[in-house]
Amino acid sequence: MTLLNGLASTYGRTGGSGEALAIRGGRPLRGRVDVKGAKNLVTKAMVAALLGESPSILHDVPDISDVSVVRSLLEVHGVRVTTNDEDGTFVLDPADVASAHMEEIDAHAGASRIPILFCGPLLHQLGQAFIPDLGGCRIGDRPIDFHLDALRKFGAVVEKLPSGIRLSAPNGLRGANIHLPYPSVGATEQVLLTAVRAAGVTELRNAAIEPEIMDLIAVLQKMGAIISYEPNRVILIEGVDRLAGYEHRAIFDRNEAASWASAALATDGEIFVAGARQQEMLTFLNVVRKVGGDFDIREDGILFRRGGPLRPVTVETDVHPGFMTDWQQPLIVALTQAGGRSIVHETVYENRFGFTQALVKMGADIVVHPHGLQEGPRRVPRRNLEQAAVINGPTPLTGAEITVPDLRGGYSHVIAALTATGESVVHNVGIISRGYEKLFDKLNALGADFDVLG
Ligand code: EPZ
Secondary structure, eight states, X not given: OOHHHHHHHHHHHHOOSSOXXXXXXXXXXXXXXXXXXXHHHHHHHHHHGGGOSSOEEEESOOOOHHHHHHHHHHHHTTOEEEEETTTTEEEEEOTTOOOOOHHHHHHHHOSOSGGXXXXXXXXXXXXXXXXXOOOOOOSSOOOOHHHHHHHHHTTOEEEEETTEEEEEOTTOOBOOEEEOSSOOHHHHHHHHHHHTTSBSEEEEESOOOOHHHHHHHHHHHHHTOEEEEETTTEEEEEOOSOOOOOEEEOOBOHHHHHHHHHHHHHHTOEEEEETOOSGGGHHHHHHHHHTTEEEEEETTEEEEEEOSSOOOOEEEBOSTTSBOGGGHHHHHHHHTTSSEEEEEEEOSOSSOOTTHHHHHXXXXXXXXXXXXXXXXXXXXXXXXXXXXXXXXXXXXXXXXXXXXXXXXXXXXXXXXXXXXXXXXXXXXXXXXXXXXXXXXXXXXXTTOEEEEOO
């Protein structure tokens, strides 16, 4: 009985949680994948529609569960959402926004962090909000102190409840001076979504400036907001009384594009990522070139493949325009095939190398240093950040039974199984549908050999 039959029969008997894939790896992935709108923009633009007095239209919305969670939360608050599934167009009509019951909100919050961004819009529309405890990937303790501090500065009253937080704005919301301790993406979005309708001017310092943030600013400007991006991470927002709906085509998903690029490098394949654009991926493309990869920038996307034997690199994750923390998990799978010692410093989250245990189980030589490799001041003097992973390669990977820990790590498990020779069973792949649309269709299109085990 092969590993697969044995595991499949065991798995079949026990059932297990979430879906599982039986993957037979060791073949190059070749073909085309189309990436839609960025998960980490689309979900925020949907929340922004709450602020408008007329319907908003959002194009290129991917069919992922993070979008479904936000759609459900909008609907329990009275927003009418209609979709054209063919081209991923959403129409969001906030005409009947109304308070929702706590248990309804709780039921729909799902494993997502987006609900925290409903605070400002609901306070503007209803004068109150209940936000359940957040979900999201377990890649660190992911506090929301920056968010709550900012909301209090706008004049919100924040009350912690056993199951979440209740907010009110007895005197309305007014512009504030906010200096973030760290360029947090979520906290920057929190300030933007609150300041646009607050009375007066808001000055936000040390803001995140990821392309998804700039795209959210474009959405808000279309609605009538007055937002200026000053040098040195300063964003000024002049509050306005009314905002209209918007029509917007979302920026492409840089994280999914980088994931497929890493898959091409890891499996020695060739993948055309339709929809990917060079400007938003400059830092990633430099690393692709350093690691021995090759890419062709085309009008409608980017073609990725190996340019020769993979070479080791040292990479440090950072806020934009640095190397995104979401890019390191898929890249590390490719680095297991590079000839030499690679080092990846993770400076954004405290616990984002958990996925490497599965790679080690498959034969990779990866050592994680929880406290980094060097003494002295931390790059990010906060909560002991600067883990490091040291990867020695090339090491042949062989099939194993592994379980997905989080979204980006989960994708890396699948690519590792596709890189490995022999059979793997990857459990709990359902998490991956949070951020990767039509994963199985795309794997089929690239010639992957796998079965869905239910
Ligand atoms: C967003 O998370 C993305 N998620 C993440 O992508 C991405 O990795 C991250 O930004 C960084 O680019 C969404 O947009 C839904 P942060 P977010 O606030 O907003 C600390 C994926 O796979 N922090 O920039 O939560 C925090 O703990 C996900 O698509 C506080 O201390 O990230 C972390 O160490 C994974 N207090 C650092 O800041 C706060 O109040 C960066 O977090 C907020 C954050």
